[in-house]
Amino acid sequence: MAEILAVEVVDLVKAYGPNRAVNGLSFTVPAGSVTALLGPNGAGKTTTVEICEGFRRADAGTVLVLGRDPVADAAALRPRVGVMLQSGGMYPGARAGEMLRLVAAHHAHPLDPDTLLERVGLDGTAARTPFRRLSGGQKQLLSLAMAIVGRPELVFLDEPTAGLDVRARHATWDLVEELRAAGVTVVLTTHAMDEAERLADQVVIVDRGAVVAAGTPAELTRGGADGELRFRAPSGLDLDQLLAALPDGSRASERAGGHYIVRGTVDPAFLAAVTAWCAGNGVLPTDLRVEQRSLEDVFVDLTGSELAP
Numbered sequence: 650m651a652e653i654l655a656v657e658v659v660d661l662v663k664a665y666g667p668n669r670a671v672n673g674l675s676f677t678v679p680a681g682s683v684t685a686l687l688g689p690n691g692a693g694k695t696t697t698v699e700i701c702e703g704f705r706r707a708d709a710g711t712v713l714v715l716g717r718d719p720v721a722d723a724a725a726l727r728p729r730v731g732v733m734l735q736s737g738g739m740y741p742g743a744r745a746g747e748m749l750r751l752v753a754a755h756h757a758h759p760l761d762p763d764t765l766l767e768r769v770g771l772d773g774t775a776a777r778t779p780f781r782r783l784s785g786g787q788k789q790l791l792s793l794a795m796a797i798v799g800r801p802e803l804v805f806l807d808e809p810t811a812g813l814d815v816r817a818r819h820a821t822w823d824l825v826e827e828l829r830a831a832g833v834t835v836v837l838t839t840h841a842m843d844e845a846e847r848l849a850d851q852v853v854i855v856d857r858g859a860v861v862a863a864g865t866p867a868e869l870t871r872g873g874a875d876g877e878l879r880f881r882a883p884s885g886l887d888l889d890q891l892l893a894a895l896p897d898g899s900r901a902s903e904r905a906g907g908h909y910i911v912r913g914t915v916d917p918a919f920l921a922a923v924t925a926w927c928a929g930n931g932v933l934p935t936d937l938r939v940e941q942r943s944l945e946d947v948f949v950d951l952t953g954s955e956l957a958p
């Protein structure tokens with residue numbers, strides 16, 4: 650059976666003057682999944698999401714959200730799609746609780762606003778605080794609550810945890826996991842590797858306006874000469890001889906004090922070959938550790954940039 654797509658973006662282009670912020674970007678989001686758009690600052694993530702939300706028009710390419718055009722079919726999509734903005738869309742003088750109740754009142758079967766406020770830690774005083782006086786983190790949590798109070802089928806979350814403290818971050822992650830468990834499709838943007846790794850079924854790495862890789866976190870970190878094995882042993886092992894016992898493309902080095910690093914496609918056979926070579930040479934490796942490539946390593950390889958903190 651064909652996979653049902655909640656979002657389909659094909660060859661999307663959006664330029665601001667001479668700057669092609671989005672430059673031929675394509676990805677799909679299966680219904681019911683959590684997809685993370687991951688990329689360095691200025692990669693085009695927000696622009697892409699805002700086009701999907703119907704807030705900006707594409708210069709070229711096609712975007713389908715729940716099978717519809719986000720601009721032409723905006724009215725039909727509004728009750729079905731939740732949107733968490735990086736900023737804006739609020740009445741500065743309105744209280745947090747009032748804002749959420751107002752949004753809930755526009756939906757046919759909303760979640761209970763008071764319960765939701767409690768879930769995101771905005772009950773009590775915070776609920777009675779005018780929006781402009783909320784802290785940055787509280788504003789974000791309110792914006793998240795407003796995005797999901799209408800029980801949408803699809804939610805766009807633009808950097809939902811940027812600037813949040815650990816507790817609020819975990820509360821947000823729990824909510825996203827609950828949304829997924831309820832069958833809601835979630836598209837989020839993030840710089841945070843651990844967030845993408847923990848939440849996303851699919852990670853789309855975006856750089857300079859285009860997709861440079863996409864897949865599950867496991868698919869992205871698999872493959873290639875991409876792991877390392879570390880151990881300690883007496884100094885002066887014959888590493889050329891060790892490499893001769895390993896697949897082509899493997900590398901080995903010794904750091905001060907008999908710390909060895911062997912890089913290659915680290916699979917069970919690779920580990921067995923290293924330990925067999927050690928056994929054959931009367932070497933007992935200690936502190937033997939296998940380190941697989943992290944999503945962060947993949948990201949740095951592909952984009953040449955470190956992630957923003």
Ligand SMILES: Nc1ncnc2c1ncn2[C@@H]1O[C@H](COP(=O)(O)OP(=O)(O)OP(=O)(O)O)[C@@H](O)[C@H]1O
Nearest residue numbers: 665668670688689690691692693694695696697840
């Ligand atoms: N309204 C605008 N006018 C002009 N340039 C813009 C506008 N909005 C975004 N840009 C530019 O488009 C590029 C992509 O920006 P965008 O906000 O989509 O990136 P991003 O990946 O979301 O970045 P970040 O992670 O920093 O939020 C940047 O170079 C940005 O300066």
